[in-house]
Amino acid sequence: MNHPHRYRVDVVWTGNRGSGTDGYRNYSRNHVIRIPGKPDLAGSSDPTFRGDATKHNPEDMLVAALSTCHMLSYLHMATVAGVVVVAYDDSAEGTMLTEGNGGRFTEVVLRPVVTIRADSDPDKALAAHDDAHHACFIANSVNFPVRCEPRIVVEPGLGTRDPGLG
Numbered sequence: 001m002n003h004p005h006r007y008r009v010d011v012v013w014t015g016n017r018g019s020g021t022d023g024y025r026n027y028s029r030n031h032v033i034r035i036p037g038k039p040d041l042a043g044s045s046d047p048t049f050r051g052d053a054t055k056h057n058p059e060d061m062l063v064a065a066l067s068t069c070h071m072l073s074y075l076h077m078a079t080v081a082g083v084v085v086v087a088y089d090d091s092a093e094g095t096m097l098t099e100g101n102g103g104r105f106t107e108v109v110l111r112p113v114v115t116i117r118a119d120s121d122p123d124k125a126l127a128a129h130d131d132a133h134h135a136c137f138i139a140n141s142v143n144f145p146v147r148c149e150p151r152i153v154v155e156p157g158l159g160t161r162d163p164g165l166g
Contacts, residue, residue, distance in 0.1 A: 010034040011043075030055065059096055059105075065138045066108050066146055067092035074112070074132035081124040081131075086155065087115035110148045118155045125152045 015028030029045035030052055045051030046059055067090045078085050090112040096105045116125045129150045133139060139146040 008036060025050070028052070059094065062105065062142075063092050063094040063108055066094075066136070066142070067110055069136040069138040070110050070129075070132055070146075070148065071112065073135040074114070074128055077128040077131040077135065078114075078116075078125060081121075081128050083120040083125045083128060084117035085114055085120075085125075086117055087113075089113050105142070105144045107145045107147060108142075110146065111150075112148070113151045113153060115153045115155065120154075122152045122154060126150060 011031055011033055013031045015030040017027055019026050021027050029050055031043045033041040033043050033056075035041075042055045043061075044053075044055035044057055046057045047053045051057055071088055071090060075085060075088070090110055092108060092110045094105055094108040096103055112129070114125060116122065129148050133146070133148055136146075
């Protein structure tokens with residue numbers, strides 16, 4: 001059975017400098033993202049598109065959504081597999097191509113480094129990434145590849161396991 005989940009977000013443009021959008025350079029791309037019950041997010045466009053580099057932009061937030069969705073799915077899958085995760089860090093990177101007045105993402109690469117407890121199975125820890133990828137709501141919703149290049153680290157002093165090692 002399908003269970004719909006709804007997410008409400010209000011976006012308010014705050015970039016009117018007094019003359020609205022009467023010229024491409026005459027308005028700011030700044031806005032506020034409001035989600036009921038949560039702190040506001042200050043947003044803008046990427047600096048390439050005349051935005052404020054100190055504010056969140058939609059492209060960064062898309063990559064962050066993919067990274068955090070994978071992490072949360074992974075932590076669940078690791079728990080189910082009996083793997084005890086003690087640390088998780090990801091350095092995710094998205095690639096977007098612009099074409100004329102539009103553009104699109106061509107891929108996002110996740111590079112999580114997961115530290116597991118010494119008594120956990122590194123093979124199960126690695127396999128949980130594939131399960132997490134298939135469970136991630138956000139990755140299942142985009143039309144470009146989301147690749148995962150994980151590294152599993154056993155608690156300090158006990159070695160590292162790269163995905164390609166058997």
